[in-house]
Amino acid sequence: MSKIVVALGGNALGNSPEEQLKLVQQTAASLVGLISKGHQVVISHGNGPQVGTINLAMNYAAEHGQSPAFPFPECGAMSQSYIGYHLQQSLQNELSKNNLTKEVVTLVTQVEVDPNDPAFSNPTKPIGSFYDKTTAEKIAKEKGYVFVEDAGRGYRRVVASPLPKEIVEFKSINHLIEANTLVIAGGGGGVPVVKEHGNYKGVPAVIDKDKSSALLAGKIAADQLIILTAVDYVYVNYGKENQLALTETNSQQLKEYIKENQFSKGSMLPKVEACLNFLDENPSGIALITSLENLDEALAGKIGTRINK
Ligand SMILES: Nc1ncnc2c1ncn2[C@@H]1O[C@H](COP(=O)(O)OP(=O)(O)O)[C@@H](O)[C@H]1O
Numbered sequence: 664m665s666k667i668v669v670a671l672g673g674n675a676l677g678n679s680p681e682e683q684l685k686l687v688q689q690t691a692a693s694l695v696g697l698i699s700k701g702h703q704v705v706i707s708h709g710n711g712p713q714v715g716t717i718n719l720a721m722n723y724a725a726e727h728g729q730s731p732a733f734p735f736p737e738c739g740a741m742s743q744s745y746i747g748y749h750l751q752q753s754l755q756n757e758l759s760k761n762n763l764t765k766e767v768v769t770l771v772t773q774v775e776v777d778p779n780d781p782a783f784s785n786p787t788k789p790i791g792s793f794y795d796k797t798t799a800e801k802i803a804k805e806k807g808y809v810f811v812e813d814a815g816r817g818y819r820r821v822v823a824s825p826l827p828k829e830i831v832e833f834k835s836i837n838h839l840i841e842a843n844t845l846v847i848a849g850g851g852g853g854v855p856v857v858k859e860h861g862n863y864k865g866v867p868a869v870i871d872k873d874k875s876s877a878l879l880a881g882k883i884a885a886d887q888l889i890i891l892t893a894v895d896y897v898y899v900n901y902g903k904e905n906q907l908a909l910t911e912t913n914s915q916q917l918k919e920y921i922k923e924n925q926f927s928k929g930s931m932l933p934k935v936e937a938c939l940n941f942l943d944e945n946p947s948g949i950a951l952i953t954s955l956e957n958l959d960e961a962l963a964g965k966i967g968t969r970i971n972k
């Protein structure tokens with residue numbers, strides 16, 4: 664039996680609640696397949712597009728006098744319950760279909776960050792929709808948001824993405840795992856909080872969920888970290904004619920590729936860094952980066968980038 668942390672990419676979860684539910688249902692079938700083989704699975708997920716959409720909607724309602732203003736950390740918490748609800752329901756239905764008895768729970772998770780993290784003055788985390796350059800420039804002017812080009816897919820608003828330091832609810836997550844409950848935790852990387860005079864306080868940022876998932880995987884001594892996104896492999900020379908899929912690789916080789924700037928900031932780079940962090944914590948572990956839609960094929964060893972220490 665292996666202990667496996669599976670992190671679902673926010674961008675791989677579609678563009679609407681309907682698309683997301685369909686993709687989550689499909690992934691739930693693969694995850695329950697793992698559980699039925701006796702593996703212990705812990706689930707986390709991203710929230711980039713979702714928290715951006717929630718924030719946009721809340722700001723719009725507030726600007727039109729139809730709702731009070733909702734701070735950014737509250738939007739992060741909403742994204743955890745929105746995605747957690749889809750995951751929870753899909754997993755419950757799939758477990759029941761397979762005659763498996765297991766509790767499923769989503770834990771609203773706060774993750775402590777350093778208030779002096781330099782990330783607060785250098786936004787890198789893409790959130791919300793993709794825009795063309797002209798529209799992005801117009802919104803940036805109107806709202807003061809920062810936009811960047813995101814891995815060849817268009818322009819997106821970026822927010823600060825401080826490093827995760829501590830998972831506030833870690834003990835509860837661990838109790839639930841030990842009680843054989845299927846836990847969904849650390850959604851959207853966790854709602855970022857700082858400690859002020861001994862009290863936690865939410866801060867406007869989006870923690871990279873791959874980094875939080877790696878932290879969680881290290882803390883529970885997971886054997887595997889599986890990062891599910893929109894591409895089947897990590898590539899070198901991504902998007903170029905000589906693009907090459909990495910099937911088996913290791914920390915040393917990936918560090919060399921990072922030096923060559925092979926992985927885009929705010930998308931593939933944090934995933935690769937998260938895998939390196941996990942393998943530093945657990946050198947006998949395995950990290951896998953592959954697509955959400957083809958998880959079964961990846962679990963069968965047919966696709967995906969496998970990373971060893
Ligand atoms: N070297 C690379 N190999 C594979 N994908 C890359 C690479 N560089 C950038 N990407 C982009 O990174 C994306 C995954 O990051 P992102 O969309 O932020 O993930 P998530 O699914 O966690 O939301 C891929 O869909 C791809 O567009």
Ligand SMILES: NC(=O)OP(=O)(O)O
Binds near residue numbers: 712851871
């Ligand atoms: N929070 C986070 O890392 O989200 P994505 O997976 O959507 O980038």
